[in-house]
Amino acid sequence: MQVTCPAVAILLALGALCGAQPVKFKDCGSTAGKIIIVDITPCPSLPCVLRKGQSYAVNVTFTSKTSSQTSTAAVHGILGGIPVPFNIPNADGCKCGIQCPIRNNQIHHYINSLPVKSEYPSIKLVVEWELKDEHDKDIFCWRIPVQISG
Numbered sequence: 003m004q005v006t007c008p009a010v011a012i013l014l015a016l017g018a019l020c021g022a023q024p025v026k027f028k029d030c031g032s033t034a035g036k037i038i039i040v041d042i043t044p045c046p047s048l049p050c051v052l053r054k055g056q057s058y059a060v061n062v063t064f065t066s067k068t069s070s071q072t073s074t075a076a077v078h079g080i081l082g083g084i085p086v087p088f089n090i091p092n093a094d095g096c097k098c099g100i101q102c103p104i105r106n107n108q109i110h111h112y113i114n115s116l117p118v119k120s121e122y123p124s125i126k127l128v129v130e131w132e133l134k135d136e137h138d139k140d141i142f143c144w145r146i147p148v149q150i151s152g
């Protein structure tokens with residue numbers, strides 16, 4: 003990162019003070035929106051170490067570039083290039099902090115949690131989290147590497 007925006011630096015510092023941890027994500031095709039911040043708490047460094055039996059707070063700040071009545075999340079674990087569906091407690095984005103209908107050019111905070119079941123294997127994988135609009139387009143799509151541990 004050659005260009006550091008002071009406003010972003012201040013936001014990141016504030017986030018750190020309040021316990022939120024912005025993580026470096028890979029955008030996997032957010033065509034109907036723009037991701038501003040992905041917070042996973044706790045995840046002080048990458049890969050995120052996800053302990054079995056714990057739940058992780060997810061807070062995605064994004065701008066919408068679409069109008070949609072609905073928003074639906076899909077989470078996958080990518081293992082050796084193969085996406086495996088991951089169950090999340092609530093797939094309806096409109097019940098996860100997003101005001102629906104979504105209007106174009108609004109800032110939203112998508113709030114959810116990622117429960118790590120004790121029966122998951124202790125492996126390294128990539129988590130892909132999408133939020134789709136009513137036309138099945140990605141409002142956001144991000145990927146982060148994680149390590150599941152006992």
Ligand SMILES: *[C@@H]1O[C@H](CO)[C@@H](O)[C@H](O)[C@H]1NC(C)=O
Pocket residue numbers: 017022039041061062063111113
């Ligand atoms: C989500 O993140 C935004 C931006 O960092 C923050 O303003 C908001 O309070 C957070 N919400 C929750 C529930 O943590």
